[in-house]
Amino acid sequence: MAQDHTAGASTPKGRRNDVVNAQKEKFGGIKFGSAFFGWLTAIGMTVILSALATAIGVGVGAANSTDAGEAANQATQNAETVGIVSGIVLALILFLAYYCGGYVAGRMARFDGVKQGLAVWLWGIIIAIVVAILAAIAGDQFNVLSRIGGAPSIPVDGSLLSASGLIALAIAVLVPLIGAILGGKAGMHFHRKVDQAGIDHQAGLTS
Structure with a gap:
């Protein structure tokens, strides 16, 4: 049976691919249990990174402002810039968080x-x-995701219909998807390196 999997494989990488394909045929497919723990990792990283970004923002604001009134005026004048920067930071947080979640899965x-x-x-x-x-039925106090800074959530107050709401939804949907897929590939690639090390060791013993 083992000879069937390695037939025609003339290189260690080819032998590894044969072994991996046989394993994948039996154990492959979506593992929703692993994905759930990956999602928990993503949410945890979202909370940590959001808190860190908030702390950095507060620190920078305090360092650059000597007067509260002046700070308020600057914030009003630069509202558009602040919004763009906040969107970029949110996208980065979601990407990194879901990359980690995908990697775990x-x-x-x-x-x-x-x-x-x-x-x-x-x-x-x-x-x-x-x-x-649940929030729409029982009240917004049950919208627990809204209390997690940066966590993807669906607003129930109609704000989604605005242009900024649509942009925020796009960020909350597309960026985590890209991050999770890239993280999942990176997590899987680790095992391919482990498999290759095993095949190389076996080839060294049998050569």
Whole structure:
């Protein structure tokens, strides 16, 4: 049986691919359990990075302002710039957080890193929808995602219909998806390096 998997593989990488394909056929596919833990990682990183960004912003503002009234005037004059910078920071936070989440899912599942990253993103979307429905029925106090800085959530007050709301939704949907997929691929790639080390060791013993 082992000879069937290595037939025609003349290089260590080729032998590794044969072994991986056999393993993937049996253990591949989306692992929603791994993806859930990846989503938890993404949410945790979102909270940490958002708090860090807020602390840095407060520190920079305090260092650059000597008068509260002057600071308020500058904030009013530069509102558009502040909004753009905030959007960029939010996108970066979501990308890094979901990259970490996808990486965790890819490492746990071993195979199909893109699918694991997609599953992490789907967990975020599903939970955001469930929370939004609960908030619409029982009250906005149940919209727990709105209390997590930067966490993707679906507003229930109609603000989504504005241009800024649509942009925010695009950031909250697309950026985590890209980050989670890239993270999932990176997490899976770690296992391919481990597999290759095993094949190289085996080839060294049998050569």
